[in-house]
Amino acid sequence: MIGRLPTRRNVLTARKRIRSRVHHTPLLTSHSLNELAGVEILFKAEGLQRSGSFKFRGALNAVLSLPAAERRRGVVTHSSGNHGGALACVASMLGVPATVVVPRGGSAFKRASVERYGGRIVHCGATLAAREKKLAEVQRATGAAYVPPYDHNAVIAGQGTAMLEIVDDTNADEVWVPVGGGGLASGCVLAAPAELQVVGAEPALAADARLSLETGVRQPPMPPRTVADGLRTALGERNFSILAAYGLPIRCVSEREITAAQQLAMSCLKVLVESSSAVPLAALMKYGVQNPDTRRVVVVLTGANLQV
Amino acid sequence: MIGRLPTRRNVLTARKRIRSRVHHTPLLTSHSLNELAGVEILFKAEGLQRSGSFKFRGALNAVLSLPAAERRRGVVTHSSGNHGGALACVASMLGVPATVVVPRGGSAFKRASVERYGGRIVHCGATLAAREKKLAEVQRATGAAYVPPYDHNAVIAGQGTAMLEIVDDTNADEVWVPVGGGGLASGCVLAAPAELQVVGAEPALAADARLSLETGVRQPPMPPRTVADGLRTALGERNFSILAAYGLPIRCVSEREITAAQQLAMSCLKVLVESSSAVPLAALMKYGVQNPDTRRVVVVLTGANLQV
Numbered sequence: 001m002i003g004r005l006p007t008r009r010n011v012l013t014a015r016k017r018i019r020s021r022v023h024h025t026p027l028l029t030s031h032s033l034n035e036l037a038g039v040e041i042l043f044k045a046e047g048l049q050r051s052g053s054f055k056f057r058g059a060l061n062a063v064l065s066l067p068a069a070e071r072r073r074g075v076v077t078h079s080s081g082n083h084g085g086a087l088a089c090v091a092s093m094l095g096v097p098a099t100v101v102v103p104r105g106g107s108a109f110k111r112a113s114v115e116r117y118g119g120r121i122v123h124c125g126a127t128l129a130a131r132e133k134k135l136a137e138v139q140r141a142t143g144a145a146y147v148p149p150y151d152h153n154a155v156i157a158g159q160g161t162a163m164l165e166i167v168d169d170t171n172a173d174e175v176w177v178p179v180g181g182g183g184l185a186s187g188c189v190l191a192a193p194a195e196l197q198v199v200g201a202e203p204a205l206a207a208d209a210r211l212s213l214e215t216g217v218r219q220p221p222m223p224p225r226t227v228a229d230g231l232r233t234a235l236g237e238r239n240f241s242i243l244a245a246y247g248l249p250i251r252c253v254s255e256r257e258i259t260a261a262q263q264l265a266m267s268c269l270k271v272l273v274e275s276s277s278a279v280p281l282a283a284l285m286k287y288g289v290q291n292p293d294t295r296r297v298v299v300v301l302t303g304a305n306l307q308v
Numbered sequence: 309m310i311g312r313l314p315t316r317r318n319v320l321t322a323r324k325r326i327r328s329r330v331h332h333t334p335l336l337t338s339h340s341l342n343e344l345a346g347v348e349i350l351f352k353a354e355g356l357q358r359s360g361s362f363k364f365r366g367a368l369n370a371v372l373s374l375p376a377a378e379r380r381r382g383v384v385t386h387s388s389g390n391h392g393g394a395l396a397c398v399a400s401m402l403g404v405p406a407t408v409v410v411p412r413g414g415s416a417f418k419r420a421s422v423e424r425y426g427g428r429i430v431h432c433g434a435t436l437a438a439r440e441k442k443l444a445e446v447q448r449a450t451g452a453a454y455v456p457p458y459d460h461n462a463v464i465a466g467q468g469t470a471m472l473e474i475v476d477d478t479n480a481d482e483v484w485v486p487v488g489g490g491g492l493a494s495g496c497v498l499a500a501p502a503e504l505q506v507v508g509a510e511p512a513l514a515a516d517a518r519l520s521l522e523t524g525v526r527q528p529p530m531p532p533r534t535v536a537d538g539l540r541t542a543l544g545e546r547n548f549s550i551l552a553a554y555g556l557p558i559r560c561v562s563e564r565e566i567t568a569a570q571q572l573a574m575s576c577l578k579v580l581v582e583s584s585s586a587v588p589l590a591a592l593m594k595y596g597v598q599n600p601d602t603r604r605v606v607v608v609l610t611g612a613n614l615q616v
Binding site for chain 1: 574
């Protein structure tokens with residue numbers, strides 16, 4: 001039972017709510033990449049977003065949607081990836097405490113970004129049960145509100161504001177996005193005008209979203225083997241419903257294709273590109289545009305938090 | 309005998325000439341970096357310029373300044389660094405041939421960027437004499453015009469257009485730039501309004517410009533040991549005259565400081581930053597602002613052509 005799903009109207013409201021505090025990120029271009037891909041590509045540089053990823057949009061919208069009294073007690077989440085850093089960044093900006101529950105043995109680099117924004121790290125075991133127990137403990141002890149990474153209406157609506165900026169800035173035929181939990185993809189399909197095709201991309205080693213949409217049954221996550229660590233998670237329940245209703249096409253790519261696209265993007269665009277962010281470019285290079293009439297594609301580069 | 313030096317008027321003319329073909333690059337900011345530096349810093353992201361560095365401005369202005377008949381015969385230069393890539397990019401855009409003379413054993417990565425834009429590579433020996441002989445050979449054989457990397461009026465005026473954009477976009481008190489041959493620094497001091505202080509930065513291992521300005525005598529290059537390979541060259545003759553007339557202050561930093569600033573800039577700003585480009589940030593972090601009343605500093609990130 002997931003209740004009401006968010007709509008385009010929620011994305012428009014989210015934009016009003018977060019507008020003064022997010023970066024309207026630029027669209028980057030590369031003549032060399034256009035030639036290689038055989039189509040004009042504009043790259044939505046969400047790595048230049050605050051906290052280094054699009055996750056800031058959803059986290060900010062979710063926290064600003066909390067009643068003031070609840071917000072003051074702080075926020076908690078369990079993502080050790082970009083959502084954790086984004087939530088810590090939002091909390092620090094709004095002057096409220098943030099706690100991020102991370103499995104022991106996770107990435108020290110991602111933990112450091114939470115701590116850089118003054119977030120508190122709490123460790124838990126590697127299982128789902130251990131994580132939920134620890135999350136509940138923190139909530140009981142602090143009264144903090146849980147802000148989930150993707151399966152949450154305000155988070156989905158916040159991510160969709162990236163699509164509104166794309167539509168304001170250019171006249172594209174297709175927008176390609178990576179699919180992990182499906183927060184960005186859901187927000188984008190809600191916000192996209194009817195004539196604009198959204199296309200998803202996944203690592204073949206984490207193709208649960210494609211399988212979910214093909215079978216009509218939400219699939220569990222695959223073993224966490226892909227280099228695109230932001231996309232290892234399973235599709236969320238709300239996200240599944242929204243993407244199934246849209247009929248999102250999803251293209252899959254190999255690990256080698258992801259790494260090659262990541263290096264290509266960085267050397268041509270001169271910005272840091274996480275491996276998860278390179279997945280849609282890899283898919284576009286491999287399969288070409290979705291519709292033969294497409295002249296201009298936007299590829300969302302979702303994050304730039306990688307160790308240099 | 310260097311003849312007439314360029315003026316601010318030449319920079320304004322250069323802007324008109326190149327405006328439709330250069331990127332007006334953005335100013336990037338990082339809250340974390342501002343806190344660390346104790347001052348508001350805006351980073352002029354010239355790594356997002358065409359060909360990946362500010363060198364495109366000067367090369368384009370120089371080539372567009374050639375009479376049409378001369379331009380058609382092509383262009384030649386001897387830089388194996390960013391100037392070579394920029395000139396090849398300009399030539400490809402204007403449909404004229406470009407040749408770049410590079411010493412045998414130089415960086416394969418930098419050569420590849422020349423070739424990516426369709427430029428022809430011609431090898432020479434490592435000495436100045438060998439390089440000049442080969443350059444003259446190419447000119448005799450092809451009639452190509454020589455476009456020097458920095459000691460050239462149209463090149464200096466072109467580089468100065470970066471300063472005009474800075475002044476259009478923000479109200480800064482100081483602008484910090486790296487000093488190698490001095491093309492960018494010269495263009496910037498010509499273009500800067502009187503109330504704006506330009507500050508130079510050099511690796512301590514390539515501090516020939518500071519020594520030149522201190523002694524009043526242009527110094528030869530130091531042995532090419534610094535990691536900031538774009539700054540190994542000696543100050544040009546015109547550049548020396550312009551910077552001496554301005555009285556450019558130059559701050560020097562160690563290799564360790566350069567590398568630390570490079571990593572800090574990349575991880576906070578999410579763009580690729582060459583080691584040469586990190587030198588002014590390193591110097592600003594080390595010495596602080598030039599004038600105690602300074603509230604806002606622009607640091608020019610000159611290039612993003614590094615292997616990823």
